[in-house]
Amino acid sequence: MAMRIVAESARLLGAPRLIPIASAHIDGALYHGDSGTLFAEKLVEGGAKVAVRSTLNVGALDLMGCSRIRLEEPQRGMARRMMEAYRKLGCEQSWTCAPYQAGHRPALGSDVAWGESNAVVFCNSVLGARTNRYGDFLDIACAIVGRAPDYGLHRPENRRGRLIFDVSCLSPSFLASEIAWPVLGSLYGREVGNAIGVVTGVAGHPGEDALKAFGAAAASSGAVGLFHIAGVTPEAPDVATILAGPEPEAVIRVTPQMVAKARAGLSTAAAAKTIDAVAIGSPHLSAIEFDSLERLIAGRRLAVPIYACTGRHALASLDKDGRRKRLEASGVVIVADTCVVVTPIMPDIGNGVLMTNSGKFAHYAPGNTGYAVLYASLADCVESAVLGRPVFTDIAA
Amino acid sequence: MSAAAEILVPGRAGEGEALVLTAPISFWGGVNPKTGRIADVRHPQHGEVIAGKVLFLPGTIGSSSASAVLMELVHNGRAPAALVLHEPDAILLLGLIVAREMSWETPIAVRLDRGAFDAYRGGAVSVGADGAVAVAV
Numbered sequence: 212m213a214m215r216i217v218a219e220s221a222r223l224l225g226a227p228r229l230i231p232i233a234s235a236h237i238d239g240a241l242y243h244g245d246s247g248t249l250f251a252e253k254l255v256e257g258g259a260k261v262a263v264r265s266t267l268n269v270g271a272l273d274l275m276g277c278s279r280i281r282l283e284e285p286q287r288g289m290a291r292r293m294m295e296a297y298r299k300l301g302c303e304q305s306w307t308c309a310p311y312q313a314g315h316r317p318a319l320g321s322d323v324a325w326g327e328s329n330a331v332v333f334c335n336s337v338l339g340a341r342t343n344r345y346g347d348f349l350d351i352a353c354a355i356v357g358r359a360p361d362y363g364l365h366r367p368e369n370r371r372g373r374l375i376f377d378v379s380c381l382s383p384s385f386l387a388s389e390i391a392w393p394v395l396g397s398l399y400g401r402e403v404g405n406a407i408g409v410v411t412g413v414a415g416h417p418g419e420d421a422l423k424a425f426g427a428a429a430a431s432s433g434a435v436g437l438f439h440i441a442g443v444t445p446e447a448p449d450v451a452t453i454l455a456g457p458e459p460e461a462v463i464r465v466t467p468q469m470v471a472k473a474r475a476g477l478s479t480a481a482a483a484k485t486i487d488a489v490a491i492g493s494p495h496l497s498a499i500e501f502d503s504l505e506r507l508i509a510g511r512r513l514a515v516p517i518y519a520c521t522g523r524h525a526l527a528s529l530d531k532d533g534r535r536k537r538l539e540a541s542g543v544v545i546v547a548d549t550c551v552v553v554t555p556i557m558p559d560i561g562n563g564v565l566m567t568n569s570g571k572f573a574h575y576a577p578g579n580t581g582y583a584v585l586y587a588s589l590a591d592c593v594e595s596a597v598l599g600r601p602v603f604t605d606i607a608a
Numbered sequence: 609m610s611a612a613a614e615i616l617v618p619g620r621a622g623e624g625e626a627l628v629l630t631a632p633i634s635f636w637g638g639v640n641p642k643t644g645r646i647a648d649v650r651h652p653q654h655g656e657v658i659a660g661k662v663l664f665l666p667g668t669i670g671s672s673s674a675s676a677v678l679m680e681l682v683h684n685g686r687a688p689a690a691l692v693l694h695e696p697d698a699i700l701l702l703g704l705i706v707a708r709e710m711s712w713e714t715p716i717a718v719r720l721d722r723g724a725f726d727a728y729r730g731g732a733v734s735v736g737a738d739g740a741v742a743v744a745v
Contacts (some may be wrong), residue, residue, distance in 0.1 A: 350672075405667075510640070
C-alpha cells in the first residue's frame with residue numbers, strides 16, 4: 212500500500228523515477244478525525260516498518276502530562292491509538308514540529324522526505340538538505356519504502372532562486388528586532404507564493420530561531436518550501452551563485468509601508484482592551500527561547516497564562532535545574548508534544564483574545580481556536596500577560 | 609459552457625453548485641474537517657461550506673496536513689462533489705489517493721486553467737467521470 216501511494220504520487224507529479232532517502236519527518240500522527248487513525252492502523256496490520264530514520268511531528272495529546280488537553284472520548288482514544296500506531300511503525304517519539312532542534316539534522320545535499328510545512332522549509336533552506344513539501348500520508352509511505360519521487364526540490368536545478376526579496380530599505384534597528392523575521396516571513400510567503408526567492412540586504416546571520424520563525428510564517432501565508440538568504444543560508448553564499456539566470460525574474464523591494472501592512476495583517480483584534488492568554492512556541496520553543504522567556508518574566512506573576520509550546524527535547528533541560536517549576540509558578544503553562552492550535556487546550560470562551568509572537572500562530576489561531584489574535588514581540592507578549600491587557604512597543608520598520 | 613479537463617485523480621462523477629475560491633487556501637487550518645466550512649477568517653470565502661459543492665481551487669498554500677483534512681472530509685461525507693484545480697497539488701490530492709487505498713468512495717479531481725473558472729461561478733456544475741466540466745442544465 213505504501214509503495215502504491217508513493218508510485219501514484221510520482222505519477223501525479225510527473226516524476227520519472229524514485230530516489231533513495233536518508234530520513235523522514237512524519238506529520239501524519241495528528242488526529243483530525245478517525246480516517247487518519249484507520250490508515251495508520253492498516254499500515255501496522257500489514258506489518259509495515261519505516262526503512263529510514265523517521266521523527267514524528269506533534270500529536271493531539273500531551274503525553275508528557277504537562278498540560279491538560281480538552282479532547283473528549285471517543286476522540287481522545289482515537290488520537291491515542293493513532294500515536295501508538297506510528298510508534299509501532301518504528302517512528303521516533305520526538306513529537307515536535309522543530310525536529311531540526313531535537314537532533315534530526317540531515318546533511319547538506321542529502322535527499323529526505325519531510326512533512327510539516329515549517330520543518331520542510333527549515334530543512335531545505337537552513338540545513339540545505341533536499342525535500343519537497345510532503346503531505347500527510349506520503350511522508351510515512353516514503354519512510355516505509357525508503358524512497359521518494361524524483362521531482363521538485365530534490366533536483367538541484369529546481370532549487371535556484373528566481374525572485375529577489377530585497378530588505379535593504381528597512382532600518383537596521385527593525386531588522387535586528389525579534390518581530391522582523393516573523394513579519395517579513397508572512398509578507399514573503401504572500402508575495403512569492405510557491406516561487407523560490409533570495410532575500411538580500413541582510414547584514415549578518417540573524418540566528419537559527421529567527422530563520423525558524425521566518426520560514427514558519429512564510430510557509431503559512433504561502434506555499435514556500437525553500438528560501439535563500441544571500442550570505443546566510445548554505446546554498447546562497449551570494450546572489451549570483453544561487454540565481455537561476457543572470458537576472459532575477461522579479462525584484463520585490465520591501466518598503467516600511469509593506470512591513471507595516473503585513474504586521475497589521477497578523478492581528479485580527481486590533482481594538483482589544485484586554486487579552487485572555489498568550490501563546491508562544493510555533494514552531495516549538497528552543498532552550499534559548501526559554502532563556503529569553505524566563506529573563507523577560509523576571510519572576511513576576513502573570514495575570515493571564517502564557518502557553519509555551521515545546522518538544523520533549525527542550526523539556527529535559529528545563530526539568531534539570533528547576534526552571535520548569537519556576538516558570539509554572541509564574542503562570543506559564545508548558546505544553547509538550549503538541550500545541551494550542553492543533554488540539555483543544557485553551558478554554559473555549561468565545562470571543563477570546565490571544566496574543567502571540569509567532570507568525571504561524573497568528574495565521575492559524577483564529578480559524579482553529581476561535582480566539583482573535585494580536586501579534587507582538589515576545590517582550591510585549593510577556594508585559595501584556597503580566598498586565599492582562601495589550602501593550603505594544605513601537606518598532607518602526 | 610463545457611470543457612474537457614485532465615483527470616488528476618479518478619473518482620466519482622459529481623454535480624453541485626460551483627464554489628469558486630478567489631484566493632489560495634490551506635485546507636488544514638482553513639477548512640473545518642468535520643463540517644467542510646471555510647474557517648480561515650482572512651479568506652475571502654470565509655464561512656462558505658465546501659461539502660457537496662464543485663470546488664474550484666486557484667491554488668493551495670500552507671500546511672502539509674491538507675491531505676489529512678480532505679481525507680477526513682471524504683470519510684465523514686463532507687467532501688466536495690468534485691474538485692477542479694488550476695494545477696496538480698501533491699499535498700491535497702494525496703487525501704484522495706489514500707482514501708482510495710482505504711476503499712472509500714472519493715470525488716473526482718480534475719485540472720482546469722483558473723482563467724476558465726469565472727464561467728462557472730454561481731451556477732450548478734457537473735464534472736463527469738471522463739473529466740468534462742459542464743454547466744448543468
